Amino acid sequence: MRYLEEFRDAELVKNVLSKINHTVKHHWVIMEICGGQTHSIMQHGIDQLLPENIELVHGPGCPVCVTSLELVDKALAIASRPNVIFCSFGDMLRVPGSHGDLFSVKAAGGQVRIVYSPLDAVKIAQQNPEKEVVFFAIGFETTAPANAMSVLYAESLGLQNYSMLVSHVTVPPAMHAILGSTNNRVQGFLAAGHVCSVMGYHQYHAISQKFQIPIVVTGFEPLDLLNGILMTVELLESGTPRVQNAYSRVVSEAGNIPAQAMIKRVFQDCDRNWRGIGFIPQSGWELRPEYHFFDAEKRFEVEQIQTRESDICISGQILQGIRKPPQCPAFGNVCTPQNPLGATMVSSEGTCAAYYRYARIDMEG
Amino acid sequence: MNDVSLPNMQGPVCPLPVKSYDHIVMGHGSGGKMTHDLIQQYFVPNFANSALLAGNDFAQITSQQSGKIVVSTDAHIVSPLFFPGGDIGRLAVSGTVNDLAMSGGIPLGLTASFILEEGLPISTLEKIIVSMAATAQEAGVPIVAGDTKVVEKGKADGIFISTSGVAWVPDYLNIGGACAQPGDAVIISGTLGDHGIAVLSARGELGLETAIHSDVAPLNHLIQNIVEHSKNVHVLRDPTRGGLATTLNEIAIQSQVGIILDEKSIPINPIVGATCEMLGFDPLYVANEGKVIVIVPNHEVDEVLNGMRSQKYGTNAVVIGHVESAPSGRVLLRTTIGGTRLLDVMSGEMLPRIC
8 A cells, every 4th residue: 555554664663763762861741632643553552662751641632532422412312303314424323422322323213324424414415305414513623624515515505404513623722721731741742643734733833832842743654653753752852842743745834725714614613512521612613603504503402401421431531641541440341342431432533442442451461 | 678788898807917027026925826936937947956956845965974064054134235246146155155164064055045025126136046056056065945035125125145054074173263272373365354345335335436346255165175285274264244353353262362463464455455544444354255264283384375375265375373372362463563452353333434
């Protein structure tokens, strides 16, 4: 596979590892923001190859995990309606709400469909004019342009039966929240490469300066990750808190301008509740008033929702990098991917799921 | 009473029954003449063999030699019914032939039950039957008995096929999931994930077309070749649903051993690899329908591999790992970059990721 195998080359990996070993002098706590990075780290066993002085903690960058319980419950309520076809990315189907998940809604007769793109949901709306088609628009800055495009496309087709349940969240406010927390342990960030491919990384300079912390834009393959870690360690050891780009084959400082314009046209900033973390002001996007016609929350009157989280689950602390999955009493026994207590055990990007899937052997000794 | 007028009838008033249908109707499952005609017209000529032609409620098959008889059964549902490289008919025959062959024995005969949905085009049924007959012939295993039922439209997905079979296993063979031993080598007969990706892309939901063909095939000739080259085959198993990773975990648990795989050596078609990367799938969990995992003592590896590579369905056979005493019941993967990680069983359905 071109452009992938080159970044998994065992010899080059060894080279970068030896540079990291050579550079690191102190103990550093580095957070990778994105759940995709967490999984890549576990999938390739990168954590085991790093020197002990580098501690990787895993960030909140899994959109499935941080989607608020209230919105998941709303999704379940809307998807249960007889005239609704509810479209979602596959990951979202197993996320537990207060009572059940989208799979159980489907089994009970609800029309829940997995789509790969929001534009597929628009197509379904076109083909089923007698049904209400709702797309669960979750995700960070990465999925926002396509979701915005689906609204514009549905509008251009004059579709009356398409709407989105929007749960967009954005990365920089979450970084602010983590760094501003009294429990914070993070000393350096690997910024999420794909988020930066859309948004650029100009907005990270202010965070880096304010909190005096290095931020390195990092990709997802083993060499990308190790290069990101190397650059972060170099900045930490030399005491230079600034932003660098270790993923320049994909990311530019300015990002993808047309995609940003599309986002701006359809969405505006809003406050969001992050599952497990809590309320973060101005940390997400909602539809602008001129697109309220496409807002599923406005279209469907959903009764007051009483949410109920597990008492044992520590996913909030895991999402903030304060604790790790093996420190949870439920991990691997009460809480498994088949029977998840919290969203971090569900998604292919969730930290607990990554530990359960790839690293459980270490914990068994 | 002389002016009784009779209706002006130009032909018989009672409509004649439609004699032939283009589609399956409920009557095809009545057990009466329509069922009989369907069987005589489509099933019998294609599956013709003496046991079937005897026309009994049972089929008699004989095995001359002493040994063990093994039995297996498998239900087949697939959407779409036809996909690159195969169809539900080839799948139904190969599925049970392969399950039987994993004993190391010789499959003697199959039975097939069909659940047909009202409205299924008869031409579709015929294509499937012809494919089953061709696959059975390739395997050299007759379909000796069958049954057909019809359900109302909407109560099935076109056609479901359930096949069962028996095989004869010589006494000296003792092959099974609990027989892997430390020091054994793990061989795979070829590339992984082809069937799952072929079916997935044939559904047309991914917005992508691949040049991947399903690997669905009867493996009994390949298996015979393996047991001829090694008298000490410990495990034979086909990694179907759940893929290589799930099947190896079953073996590790049954045999109470650890299985260590070398990621670099696992054969994956680049198109399958790229498709999985895009969708967030792991090819080690994707279904195969024409592959076999072979676990043999290390000293017999060369001979087994040479034999396998001489066979149509084993040309890409390769060693992908080995068996150790620990960690018991676990499968570990040595990654291409030198890390080690757990290769767990698949939990539930594989879900495409978000971004």
